[in-house]
Amino acid sequence: MSKVLIMSDSHGLTDDINRIRERHVNEVDGMIHCGDSELDNDSDALYGFHVVAGNCDFDPAFKNEIVFNMNDRRFLVTHGHLHNVKTTLMSLYDRAEQLGAAIVCYGHTHAAGTERIKDCIFINPGSVRLPRGRKEKTYAIASWSDSHTFTVDYFTTNGESVEELSFQTTFE
Template identity: 50%
Template sequence: MKVLIMSDSHGLTTEIDDIKNRHIDEVDYMLHCGDSELSAESSELMAFKVVKGNCDFGSNLPDEIIEDLGENILYMTHGHLYNVKATLMNLKYRALEVNAKVACYGHSHIAGAEIIDGVLFINPGSIRLPVLRRQKTYAILDMENTLAKVTFFEVNGQKLEEISRQFTLE
């Protein structure tokens, strides 16, 4: 199971289309963790499951999505409703509440992946305004049984090996 994850594109359209077209034949799901600042009906987001971010004013997008990926449940939200810029504790509690093994979020614009109390947290960073690094990033999660590989990419498709990681889900 492969999942493309992006967030915080803040009005970009060409870059979303480029990333989507680059990976559409190799992934099973495409997720946008909010702050697209695009209409829910925009052609750029049509292939994506999308949540509402704090900059998606007037949007009718959901605040969260819970997706059953077969062996694992994935939870997605933007993160602003869980104060993720300060702590992942609130998001962790929500992920555990819905029995998610993977929690995808944005809001902080900081790319990273880590396991906390058995939940894999993935923030793909931002393809427009990255924080703590100069590269504009998105991620692909490749899950097989209990093995989860998170590969980060620059917006141009170049892999970022230094922050890509592999995890074992329990």
């Protein structure tokens, strides 16, 4: 089983980032922050995370997007503000297709949710500071296995499961 922790839009909250990382660091294969951390790239709170720049991040060391492979899955991570994600995911889908990414992690909208478009899964972990569309401050953990099952589970910043946001699909 492979697992990755995904969070976004923490807007300066280092304590929450640290608490979430410590809660899961021994059970995940990787960690992603989808931008708007409002921290510097060398911040201790972001240690161990794949991090991208959000519209509220100003450290030039952050990239607008990163692409990497993790245990047979290709990820595209971006904040989303440069792809108009508040309106549509089609620009982001086109970018994922160009890069051959099967999993897209993004933020910006502060609205937690997972969606599949064709063979691409879009994960927005919500916000650990200013959620929209629900009261819970959230992050996500995506997991997949050799059986081709892909699952995204959502949690509050206190570690409580948010069952109604859970998502599961299969890959060929």
